[in-house]
Amino acid sequence: MTLTAADTLRITSKVYRLTAPYTVSETAVERELGPGDVAVRPTLGSICHADLRYFTGNRRPEALKKKLPMALIHEGIGIVAASRSSAFRPGDRVVVVPNIPGYAFLGEDAVRARLEQGPSPDDNYSPDGRFLGSGFDGLAQSAVVVPALCAVRIPDEVPDEIAVLTELSTVSHQAACRVREQLKNASVAVFGDGPVGYLTAALLHHLFGVPRERLTVFGVIPEKLAQFDFAAAENVKSYDFAAGSGRFDVAVECAGGRFSADAINQAIDVLKPGGQLILLGVSEELVPINTRDILEKGITVFGSSRSCFRDYPPVLEAMKDPAYQRTLRRLLPDEFTPVRSAEDFAFAMKRTGEHPHWKKVVLKFEW
Secondary structure (H helix, E strand, O other), X not given: OEEOOOOOOEEEEEEEEEEEOOEEEEEEEEEEOOOOEEEEEEEEEEOOHHHHHHHXXXXXXXXXXXXXXXXXXXXXXXXXXXXXXXXXXXXXXXXXXXXXXXHHHHOHHXXXXXXXXXXXXXXXXXXXXXXXXXXXXXXOEOOEEEEHHHEEEOOOOOOHHHHOOHHHHHHHHXXXXXXXXXXXXXXXXXXXXXXXXXXXXXXXXXXXXXXXXXXXXXXXXHHHHOOOOOOEEEEOXXXXXXXXXXXEEEEEEOOOHHHHHHHHHHHHHHEEEEEEEEEOOOOOOOOOOOHHHHHHHOOEEEEOOOOOHHHHHHHHHHOOOHHHHHHHHOOOOOOOEEEOOHHHHHHHHHHHHHOOOOXXXXXXXXX
């Protein structure tokens, strides 16, 4: 990383950009560090399925044409390298919020005025916002410049390897907050035994206080289901959905992909009349769902695939809990993957795509 002005007004970033499926090149990009901005040097990043869809070309051709070239990775943490905000100093550990609302680029005064108005849909769904790693360079670069609003300090009690799981956990937090009151007494079903399902169930248990007797995870792989010792576990291959109909108040679909249809329709089966169905799984294809039973039961359906800066502080605060940390560590690999070059990054992405496994792949950037 090279500072090119006395007041760190400009900074040069080494960027690992995906230029075409399976092709990553290194380039130097000069970033402007405006008033209220911080430059973050990424230290750890976690590979998401969305990253893999871009890397392997499993996105619609028009989406790839529109968004490439770009640096991948939107789940990660880093160290503040330079700051033009009074909120941060060089050396601070932060989580980078990849979802940047449009008003964050209007200056500190505009941001303060906007925050005084309270939460808004624009925080999460700003039409003129940016999402790092989706059309804009993500964390696979040596200097990520973001408005201070989108850097969240990591508490001392939260180690790096736990903090790197924050972004994905905040997506679940964003959705769960919409049923916060129901969660005080609701019976909850989570469909999906992968990382999204695990982090969602863990968040519901540790942050929202849903006890084991009211939390059930549905999955397919016995070895994965065995990791959910803080919840009841059911295998969809053997579960009697006819007998279990109308058992749950809230269901969260975390399967995504080709499993979306089965998971959504099974969730509809087990929901009570008036139940809430939350969709978190992402699919590139249209998904057929049982709308008849949605209508008959009066089920409310809503989806969420991203979070905003407001979701990060409560998640990081909850992550101070040693019990929550023990739960999250099960999702971490035995070793992190070092990344020192564009070739290292491409190799890590390719290997992850070819050999998927339950635990997250965590990249250790060595700039």
